[in-house]
Amino acid sequence: MALQIALDFLKQQKQHLRKILILSDIPGVQVKDEKTFGKLKRLISESGLTELIFIGPVLGQLVSQFTLPITNYADTKSFLEDLKHINYSDATILIKGARDYHFEQISKRLVAKSHDTTLEINLNALEHNLNVYRGLLPPGVKLMAMVKAFSYGSGSFEIANLLQFNHVDYLTVAFTDEGVDLRNGGITLPIVVMSPDENAFDAIVQHRLEPEIYSFRILNSFIRYLKQHDLKGFPVHIKVDTGMHRLGFMPEEIEALLAILKNQEVIRVQSVFSHLASAGNVVDDKFTENQIQLLDEFTAQLKQELGYSFIRHIAATSGIALWPSAYFDMVRLGIGLYGIDLEREDLPVKEVSVLKTNVTQIKQLSATETIGYNRAGVIHRPSRIATIKIGYADGYDRRFGNGVGKMSINGQIVATVGNICMDMCMLDVTDIEVNEEDEVIVYPDIKEAALAIGTIPYELLVNISQRVKRVYFYE
Incomplete structure (x- = not known):
């Protein structure tokens, strides 16, 4: 049972006292299926969970059979509408839902509640x-x-x-x-x-x-x-x-x-x-x-x-x-x-972490303006400049300034402009469609990024500040 594997994994997570399971109805299973729900109750009782959130009408009928604090929602939409009122700080959350309940919406919303600059770890x-x-x-x-x-x-x-x-x-x-x-x-x-x-x-x-x-x-x-x-x-x-x-x-x-x-x-x-x-x-x-x-x-x-x-x-x-x-x-x-093998391109390793931030502000500047400290950012045409929420205090090296660093917004590559600041930096977004609060991928290719400043991917990874929120996904 996939839920048992997930709960076994959750049980090993010791970093937070609060452990929350968000669970949807099981397709085709009704309240009268005592065998399935008997197993579910046993798994939950042995899991070390502190809170339950049930989504779906069938589980809603079983709330009284559990001793843990439970909140029940009729559907995913109802849960999402109430999400802004729920405190999930200092908690490890397991999300387990049937495909019809579209729990990917919950994942995205929970991430959105975190710090603007995040390292997403798969x-x-x-x-x-x-x-x-x-x-x-x-x-x-x-x-x-x-x-x-x-x-x-x-x-x-x-x-x-x-x-x-x-x-x-x-x-x-x-x-x-x-x-x-x-x-x-x-x-x-x-x-x-x-x-x-x-x-x-x-x-x-x-x-x-x-x-x-x-x-x-x-x-x-x-x-x-x-x-x-x-x-x-x-x-x-x-x-x-x-x-x-x-x-x-x-x-x-x-x-x-x-x-x-x-x-x-x-x-x-x-x-x-x-x-x-x-x-x-x-x-x-x-x-x-x-x-x-x-x-x-x-x-x-x-x-x-x-x-x-x-x-x-x-x-x-x-x-x-x-x-x-x-x-x-x-x-x-x-x-x-x-996810980084510098020796064999044929090994099918997958990228584990993605450093993300978002656009804070966009400005339209004339060709005569300069950007950033020491006026190092020089433009030669009317330009749209986006300020984003990452700087050298987050581990984004100052050497990435003035066009050396490349990031991705909506699948389009853009370059830095001006010096990297402590908490922010600027991107030239003149040639792409972009809006404030759009997501920014800081390292579209971490090997190329490392090469651009004469280092190795190891250094870029270990220098990501611990003030950058880590968000973990395990599906």
């Missing part, structure tokens, strides 16, 4: 992308999902909840506080902390986080901490530097590393891993092959000396797409999960 697309990459993996290869940096700008609990619901094997964050937030949000999956700080060991242990160990300093400090607290067998992940030269033990340090690992009982190696420096660059294929071989040799010696097995991994998104020989026991899925 959780179905994210789930699809996860399965695309899973489909490349042989049976038995585990999958670690990267949710660092606010899940590449897409959110924290919401993304982690979906990944947990889809049974990934590990989550990875950059810093301890990110992992603590996920634990407080109800995430129970193993979580690796890539940059553990010695001052955060208490939080790591308390919240069952698993630290990356990349240096003798961190290794010895963590061992001392665990001994002081009389702990044994705590899982850690050993980072090996096979050529990235960022963090990790050098291969030639393995004897010194083994001397420490074999002389203690407080930690247990859960995984040993490295990072491919140039997996997507064909001119570096020999270098990549050497990195894979170095990890293989390092882990073989470590396993022999320690006397037990552990997970090995080196492939991130590019490695998953291009290097099956790098799969080992687990892979780490990052930017590809969010």
Whole structure:
């Protein structure tokens, strides 16, 4: 039953205490169908819902059989007419309706009640992308999902909840506080902390986080901490530097590393891993092959000396797409999960997030006028200029000013004019039909946008300010 799947997913959402189900009548099912409604009552009673909204005459006859607060509407139109009087702040809302009830109208109206500038995140697309990459993996290869940096700008609990619901094997964050937030949000999956700080060991242990160990300093400090607290067998992940030269033990340090690992009982190696420096660059294929071989040799010696097995991994998104020989026991899925694969155009990944805003005001200006700070926006003809509600405080880079940035309004591409302001920017809309309050797509093509200012899509995504409202869809 699709409703059961949806309610199971909703149950994992811990970020809001209020959980609301908006449900329509079920086509062809009448009040006398005790089996169907008995199951419905059981699902709702086990769901953790706090409020119900029923739409349709059949469900309306069953209101008295539920103990939760219920509001009933005869049809979708009646609900929409009353929507402006309903407070949905700090709530997670599940919308489940038959096609005849046109619940897409409800979705659009609920989004319209949110902040003018929004990042719309399609959780179905994210789930699809996860399965695309899973489909490349042989049976038995585990999958670690990267949710660092606010899940590449897409959110924290919401993304982690979906990944947990889809049974990934590990989550990875950059810093301890990110992992603590996920634990407080109800995430129970193993979580690796890539940059553990010695001052955060208490939080790591308390919240069952698993630290990356990349240096003798961190290794010895963590061992001392665990001994002081009389702990044994705590899982850690050993980072090996096979050529990235960022963090990790050098291969030639393995004897010194083994001397420490074999002389203690407080930690247990859960995984040993490295990072491919140039997996997507064909001119570096020999270098990549050497990195894979170095990890293989390092882990073989470590396993022999320690006397037990552990997970090995080196492939991130590019490695998953291009290097099956790098799969080992687990892979780490990052930017590809969010719909951006810079290596393989043939992979059918879907765009997960869309940054949207709207037109605040339109002005008709003569050819002699200038626009914005320092009068940087120069026009050479009578022009219509639209001001929109996004600026560099929202994460829209100042380098997009003066025609570099391109946006989409009603399917038409328009360019910025003048410098980007803190909370707003201006677009030249002279050649298109546009009205105030029309929707604006900020990045019609995020790869092209990144290229225009000499960066990568990762940076554009993670720089979207947290003041921009995230709106999630899961259908």
